[in-house]
Amino acid sequence: MVRVPWVTSIKEEETSPKQPKDxxxxxxxxxxxxxxxxxxxxxxxxxxxxxDPHLDHVPCDIVLVIDVSGSMSANAPVPGDGGEQMGLSVLDLTKHAARTILETLGPQDRLGIVTFASEARTLQKLVPMDQANKKKAKENIEKMRTHDVTNLWHGITSGINLFEKDSASGGRVSAVMVLTDGMPNHMCPAQGYVPKLRSMGRLPAIINTFGFGYDLRSGLLKSIAEVSGGNYAFIPDAGMIGTVFVHAVANLQSTxxxxxxxxxxxxxxxxxxxxxxxxxxxxxxxxxxxxxxxxxxxxxxxxxxxxxxxxxxxxxxxxxxxxxxxxxxxxxxxxxxxxxxxxxxxxxxxxxxxxxxxxxxxxxxxxxSPTLSAAEKAYHISRSAIVELLSRVAPLRPSDDEHVPARNNAGSLATEVESLLSSIPANDPSVRSDPRCASLLEDLAGEDPKGQISLAFRKDFFARWGVHYLPSLANAHAKQICNSFKDPGPLMYGTDSPLFIRCRDRLDNAFDSLPAPKPSNRTTYRGRITMSSYNSSSAPCFAGNSTVVVVSGPSGDEKRTTKVSRLRGGVSVLTPRGPRKVVAVLKTRVRRETMCLVGKALLITPWHPVSTDGETWEFPARMSHHRVRYTGSIYSVLLERDVDADAHAVMVGGLWGVTLGHGLVTPAGRGDSPQDVRAHHFLGDYDAVLKSLSGLHRGAKGLVIGGGVVRDRRTGLMNGFKRVVVPASPRLMVKRAIGV
The missing domain is CATH 2.60.40.10 (Immunoglobulins)
Incomplete structure (x- = not known):
């Protein structure tokens, strides 16, 4: 613990603080x-x-400090189930995120750009983002190319110097945003980063740090953020780049x-x-x-x-x-x-x-009076207890105030998670139904996509992933900021800030709508790249309001439509091979999920294969130019067993949509024909799907309640469905989910 402020105290004789006039x-x-x-x-x-309720964001001074060492040229596969390579590198996606930030800036904002490898290069000084400078900034972003080693210190100081050499930051919020995917290995300050930064006095801007991937010195990134008053965020894979950058800038723009x-x-x-x-x-x-x-x-x-x-x-x-x-x-x-x-x-x-x-x-x-409600009091006490526990993942090293991961403490900390879950005030029956308290319980005990604290402390995940992820989550809860769409706890922050929501939505739309970057790496992919694929969080499903064709009558010739959300086991539906009965319907809740609107009636996840004729299949991501953010329930369907893969599809929203367990588990095509996009090692395996569904909460008439998907931690491929995790009252939660 330090005993000196990280900023110089304001002296009364120099600047006398005053009560706000308004x-x-x-x-x-x-x-x-x-x-x-x-x-x-x-x-x-x-x-x-x-x-001004119409203000879209407060003016900002932003300096981007981007790692362009050689590892940034690594492939960034689509975060779908097959890990499809589109030829985009990590740097390509980072450049797209930079263009997203640029897109939301105006003449009242300024942007500077620094890259670093063996040394730092200032591509652009802090200049107002009028149309002429925006054009130059885009060109400068496009110029970024990967080089050799990682000189993080030179990158940070070069970014800070852009503020030091400029005195026109009044009236704007200032931030340096540092993204790196590795460990600094060149010209690190001998006394340590934190002592060296302290020796510089009051910094002209906060430093937000972003760590991408698993070969990180994440404790250092967190310490750099803390000493400057900034935030540390972990980006585990390409699918999180968009949401993490979007939320970081939205927080800055709503300061x-x-x-x-x-x-x-x-x-x-x-x-x-x-x-x-x-x-x-x-x-x-x-x-x-x-x-x-x-x-x-x-x-x-x-x-x-x-x-x-x-x-x-x-x-x-x-x-x-x-x-x-x-x-x-x-x-x-x-x-x-x-x-x-x-x-x-x-x-x-x-x-x-x-x-x-x-x-x-x-x-x-x-x-x-005034007093806090029992729920709010329990929430903040519990939130603080969670942050305290997570802070022990990477304790401070006294010699240089760098957080150092305690990689051997996973077992004892995992035990404490279980103890904390049962003892924190948020789990008291009188308050656990409060949305804020419930979000903390989901963070502690939940599974993907509801939260991953318990999972991150597991021995097989802690050293590779948990040591980077948990400090990022601790930062979000300590600073009370929403840092992505993923974890339920941080999603509670900013919900009462109309300005934050406006900023986030503008940035979201910009990320998804801007033209995709030109791929840097070689690939056989020839489809249209959609950036919403890199701003996504879920598995192939239909939105509940989409309509599906059901059949009845002795010969199955009586057809009508119903909403997918009303589909239940035993109902006959139309398939390319005639009527087939529904065995199960999987329902999963999502928040701000990226989905494609195909035609005028079908809202579907980007990687759920569809067909216009029941013979050739394609991903919605390659067919639709219309992306939406969807919050609600999405549905997948399992039909009766049939050896014919074409008997595993339903007519939904005017198109054929593939269903679970269709039997295609390898993507091989026939002769010169393209590979069948329906093929999936898990979703195509009828027995594996049925077995995984059998372990979930079940409602009436074949309705099954899921809590996301299970992925192989090594390959990232989907290999099962997760139970919905409800620490408070599972029975009540499931009843609500199935509409009982």
Missing amino acids: DAEAPEVTIFPFDSRDGLIVKVQPPRDHA FASNAMLRLTYPPYLELRETTGQSVEKQDPVKLGSDKDAHLQLTISLANLQYGQSRDIYLRYANNHALANFLAVTGSGQEAEFPPIINAVLEYTSLDGGVQKVVSHRSILDTG
């Missing part, structure tokens, strides 16, 4: 003491939205204030302690004077605050006996020389560059 634009600071007298929560609540510092002053017998584990920017309390009764001051760095998203700090009293003894002697304590009052001062830099101050105070014995 109360509507001022954040609220409220202290909530607990009746139990063992802790409290300090809530910092920025305004819900900007004064309310920067350089936020919360200072709490209190009598020494309270001994307040933070509860979220080790972090580079944390400071020990300091005594304000030499007297034994001198007050203590705890300084908490909040860095950037976003519109509509609170920051909630749970603090415990480290010495309950001292507090109890004090109250025993003084009675209520209010008439004592040093009553148990906490003074809170929030200082921050507003968008206009002015330094503002908000002051609040409260006695810890005042537990009346």
